[in-house]
Amino acid sequence: DTGVSQDPRHKITKRGQNVTFRCDPISEHNRLYWYRQTLGQGPEFLTYFQNEAQLEKSRLLSDRFSAERPKGSFSTLEIQRTEQGDSAMYLCASSLARVRRADTQYFGPGTRLTVL
């Protein structure tokens, strides 16, 4: 068990550029989550996948954001036309889902995005 990994760990970009982040979950986990954490705040839910299906998206996820999880393995989160307000830590988590329980989510180290 190598844990959840995220790449890159840090990304600095200019306003208006597109960025893409990658998350590799724990191998047998069927659920994958994305959260965003701004300075001094707790993480906020963005979206989640059950296998390859994206089942819920937060209202925080504007149409500039898109997430995919092809083949139910790794996931990517893309932000188009970045804005300074997108600067945050983007966290990925995975879990092994069981019916009618909120199971333990294991978090990756995060990708810190800075938009200049």
Place this chain on the structure above:
Amino acid sequence: AQSVTQLDSHVSVSEGTPVLLRCNYSSSYSPSLFWYVQHPNKGLQLLLKYTSAATLVKGINGFEAEFKKSETSFHLTKPSAHMSDAAEYFCVVGIYNQGGKLIFGQGTELSVKP
């Protein structure tokens, strides 16, 4: 709607003294509750979780939390603080009928003085 309120944004204790981090939750059904810890420049780590098996939950590093339904509280305690406990602590509620997504509190920063 489910929500979590951490009653203190910052707690300072001396090494060797007890720790109490307070958390109240709001949930329309029996919740799954968690405490996570975040050390500077490190990822979120699970301390403990409550899923209705026992009201007193023991976690890692000597931490424990008690679920009190009548008070809608899930406070985190530790008998004796260690310098390495200094970190940000998050009380979290899990929403099982929404894919298990987590709702985080605002966090409590714990400082430990020598």
